[in-house]
Structure formats: structure tokens, C-alpha cells
Amino acid sequence: MLSRRKLIALSGAALAPRASAATASTTVAGQTLVPVPANPSFVFAADTSNNAGAGEASAIASAYWLGAYQVTNAQWQTYLDDTGLSAPNYWDGDTYPSDRADHPVLYISADQVDAYCAWLTAQSDGWTFRLPTEAEWENAARGPDSLAYPWGDDTGTTYADGVLTSNYNFNAVCAAYYLADYGDTIATYTDRQSTLYGQSFTISEILSISSTAALTGWLTFATHTGFCFTDVYQACVDAGGHTTPVGSYPTGVSAYGAHDMAGNAFEWTSSLVTATIGGEAGTLCNSVRGGSWYASARSGGTGYRGEGRDGSGGYPTIGFRIAADQG
Numbered sequence: 001m002l003s004r005r006k007l008i009a010l011s012g013a014a015l016a017p018r019a020s021a022a023t024a025s026t027t028v029a030g031q032t033l034v035p036v037p038a039n040p041s042f043v044f045a046a047d048t049s050n051n052a053g054a055g056e057a058s059a060i061a062s063a064y065w066l067g068a069y070q071v072t073n074a075q076w077q078t079y080l081d082d083t084g085l086s087a088p089n090y091w092d093g094d095t096y097p098s099d100r101a102d103h104p105v106l107y108i109s110a111d112q113v114d115a116y117c118a119w120l121t122a123q124s125d126g127w128t129f130r131l132p133t134e135a136e137w138e139n140a141a142r143g144p145d146s147l148a149y150p151w152g153d154d155t156g157t158t159y160a161d162g163v164l165t166s167n168y169n170f171n172a173v174c175a176a177y178y179l180a181d182y183g184d185t186i187a188t189y190t191d192r193q194s195t196l197y198g199q200s201f202t203i204s205e206i207l208s209i210s211s212t213a214a215l216t217g218w219l220t221f222a223t224h225t226g227f228c229f230t231d232v233y234q235a236c237v238d239a240g241g242h243t244t245p246v247g248s249y250p251t252g253v254s255a256y257g258a259h260d261m262a263g264n265a266f267e268w269t270s271s272l273v274t275a276t277i278g279g280e281a282g283t284l285c286n287s288v289r290g291g292s293w294y295a296s297a298r299s300g301g302t303g304y305r306g307e308g309r310d311g312s313g314g315y316p317t318i319g320f321r322i323a324a325d326q327g
Contacts, residue, residue: 024257025068025257026065028120028124028127028324029120029123029124029127029129030075030078031067031071031075031120031129031322031324032067032068032069033065033066033067033068033324034065034066034067034068034256034257034258035063035064035065035256036063036064036065036066036136036139036140036256037063038060038061038062038063038064039059039060039139040059040060040061041057041059042057042058042059042060042135042138042139043055043056043057043058044056044057044058044134044135044138044303044305045138045142045146045302045303046303046304046305047305048273048274048275048276048305048306049276049306050276050303050304050305050306052303055303055305058133058134058135060135060136060139062325064132064136064323064324064325065323065324065325065326066132066136066140066256066258066321066322066323066324067258067321067322067323067324068257068258068259069246069247069258069259069260069321070104070105070246070259070260070264070265070267070319070320070321071104071105071116071319071320071321071322072101072102072103072104072105072246073091073096073097073100073101073102073103073104073105074096074101074102075105076088076096076105076108076116077095077096079116079119080094082119083119088105088106088107088108088314089107090106090107090238090239090240090316097239097240100240100243102245102246102247103240103243103244103245103246104243104246104260104264104265104319104320105319106240106241106243106265106314106315106316106317106318106319107314107315107316107318108314108318108319108320109311109312109313109314110131110268110270110286110309110311110312110320111311111312112314113131113268113320113322114130114131116129116322117129117130117131117322120322126326126327127324127325127326128324128325129322129323129324130270130322130323130324130325131268131269131270131320131322131323132269132270132321132322132323133269133270133271133323134269134270134271134273134287134289134305135271136269136323137261137267137269137289137290138289138302138303140254140256140258140261141254141258141261141262141289141290141302142302142303143254143255143256144255145255147255147302148301148302148303149167149168149252149262149300149301149302150252150253150254150255150258150261150262150302151167151251151252151253151254155167155213155297155300156251157172157212157213157297158211158212158213159172159176159209159210159211159212159213160211162176162179162180163176163180164176164209164213166213166249167249167251167252167262168249168252168260168262168263168264168291168300169242169243169244169248169249169260169263169264169292169293170262170263170291170292170293170295170296170297170299170300171215171218171293171294171295171296171297172209172213172214172215172297173242173244173263173293174236174242174293174294175207175209175215175217175218175227176209177242178203178207178227178232179203179204179207179209182203182232183202183203183204184202184203184204185202185203185232186200186201186202187200187201187202187203187206187227187230187231187232187233188200188230188231189224189225189229189230190229190230190231190234191224191229193224194223194224194225194229195223195224195225196223196225196229203227203232206226206227206230207227213297214297215296215297218296228294237316240316241265241292241293241294241316241317242293242294243264243265243293244264244293246259246260246264247259247260248260248264249263258321260290261290261302262290262291262300262301262302263290263291263292263293263295263300264292264293264319265290265292265293265317265318265319265320266288266289266290266291266292266295266299266307266315266317266318266319267288267289267290267318267319267320267321268286268288268309268311268318268319268320269286269287269288269289270286271286271287272284272285272286272287273285273286273287273305273306273308274308275306275307275308276305276306277306277307277308278307280307280308280309280310283308283310284308285308285309285310285311286308286309286310286311287305287307287308288307288308288309288318289304289305289307291304292317292318293317294316294317295317
């Protein structure tokens with residue numbers, strides 16, 4: 001069986017960065033920032049129902065800085081140590097899990113991010129930290145060539161001999177890990193709405209991945225079946241999800257030098273949208289972008305929209321990166 005370390009390495013973590021990736025960066029208040037130019041003619045690639053070419057214009061009048069990485073557990077720990085605030089519920093008391101220092105912090109609400117940004121601003125003369133707008137987020141992810149993914153127009157994702165090769169961490173990465181290391185492990189359906197409630201199967205009987213990394217058996221909402229409705233999945237969520245250390249996929253870095261803009265954790269933006277996807281559909285909430293360890297391959301696309309969450313809540317698939325303005 002492949003170890004998790006081996007699996008992640010073969011999924012892109014050990015590969016060299018793209019030569020075209022931006023290298024100009026600065027560090028302020030412990031945050032590595034990359035510059036993103038203004039884009040007065042910016043237009044979203046799609047509308048919030050994901051109709052390609054139907055996106056609205058949203059001018060970006062000024063250049064801005066963006067976090068090169070999602071904010072990590074270790075960075076959040078520094079904030080909590082200084083402020084005395086409570087830790088996320090997957091931490092061990094007041095300390096993040098010992099193997100997750102460089103993983104994105106989860107279960108942080110957009111409201112908490114605003115407070116964190118104010119804390120960063122207070123210790124950074126001449127800098128103002130904030131959440132990026134949805135337009136700023138997409139602009140930085142697409143880059144000057146309006147790419148479909150931060151690294152290009154193809155996913156570059158394959159699955160062979162139990163190894164997933166990918167430029168980003170999405171749900172097939174999680175599935176490949178469990179199939180490689182725990183394929184014979186029994187998983188039990190624990191959701192009372194599931195048509196298979198109380199029944200048990202091996203993980204390899206539930207999940208399968210095609211050669212192009214198309215995933216089946218992840219979840220079916222209509223019947224509440226699939227891996228996401230089992231006790232093994234719930235244990236994964238309780239431990240902080242199947243995140244990876246930030247920057248583990250250098251082949252997925254954006255043209256402006258931002259890592260993990262596809263996958264690992266969805267990212268809060270400051271923009272309010274009427275969600276069209278999931279349980280929040282039809283409600284006004286903060287847009288989240290970029291996909292996550294839980295989400296499908298499609299959600300990692302730079303133009304994928306319609307996901308949103310209540311900004312006062314914390315979620316096991318949502319983290320954040322900061323934006324900053326100088327002067």
C-alpha cells in the first residue's frame with residue numbers, strides 16, 4: 001500500500017514550479033504576499049449559474065496584494081495566542097493537530113477573518129489587510145491569459161496503479177488516499193436519511209476512480225449514499241478533513257505566484273452573492289471560491305461560481321487567504 005506521504009508526493013508535491021510563475025513577493029506580518037495588477041476591464045468568466053460567457057463586468061481599478069498561500073493553522077495559532085480567542089473545534093484543545101501546522105485553518109467564519117485582518121493591519125504600518133473580493137480572487141486565479149485553471153486550460157489529472165497525479169487537492173485525492181491505504185476498511189452508513197443506513201461496506205466497494213480521475217461513490221444527495229455519508233468520512237472531517245500542507249502542488253501555482261487557488265480549501269471572499277449551488281441556494285451569502293479537498297474537480301476551475309456560505313459560520317471545507325493594500 002502507498003503511504004499518504006508517497007501518495008501526495010506523486011500527486012505533484014515533489015515537482016518543480018512552473019517557470020512562468022511570479023516570483024516577486026514580500027512578507028508583511030508573517031504573510032507572504034504576491035502582487036496582482038489592476039484590471040479595469042475584468043469580466044467574470046461565467047455568471048453565478050455557471051453559464052460561460054455570461055459573467056458580469058466588475059472593474060478592478062487598483063493593483064493589490066494577495067496571500068501566496070492559504071492562512072495556516074500555525075498562523076492562526078499565533079493570532080489566538082495573542083488574542084486569547086477560542087480554537088477551531090478540530091484542534092486538540094488550544095493547539096492545532098501536531099501534523100497540521102502548515103495545513104489551511106478551517107472552521108473560521110468570514111466575520112472572524114475580518115477580525116484577523118484588523119489584527120494584521122494593526123501591526124503593519126502602511127498596510128491594510130482584508131478579504132479579497134470575488135472579482136479580485138478570480139482575476140488572480142485566471143491570470144493575464146484567463147486560464148481555466150490557475151496553471152493552464154487542462155486539469156492534467158490521471159489515475160493509474162493506485163496513484164493519482166494532480167495539480168491540486170480535490171475529492172479524488174481524498175478518495176485515492178483511502179483506496180490506497182484503507183481500501184479494505186469497513187465503512188458504515190450513519191446518516192439516518194440514507195437508504196443504506198446501518199449497512200456496512202469496504203471502502204473499495206463504495207469508491208472508484210477512472211483513469212482520468214473521474215470519481216464515483218463520493219456522494220448522492222437524493223439517497224444520502226456514498227462515502228460522505230459514512231462513519232469513516234465523518235472521522236476524517238472531525239480530524240480537520242483531507243487537507244494538504246499549503247504549497248504542496250507547485251505545478252498548480254497561478255501566474256501571479258498564488259498557490260492552492262484550486263482545491264485544498266474553499267476560500268472566503270468579501271462579496272455577497274445569491275448562491276445557486278448546495279444548501280445555500282437562493283440565499284444571500286459570502287461567495288466562496290476555488291474548490292476544496294471535499295469538492296469535485298469542476299469546482300477547482302477559475303471561473304466556477306455559485307458556491308456561498310453564511311459569513312457568520314465556520315465550515316470543514318472552507319479556509320481563506322488574505323488580500324492587502326499598501327499605502
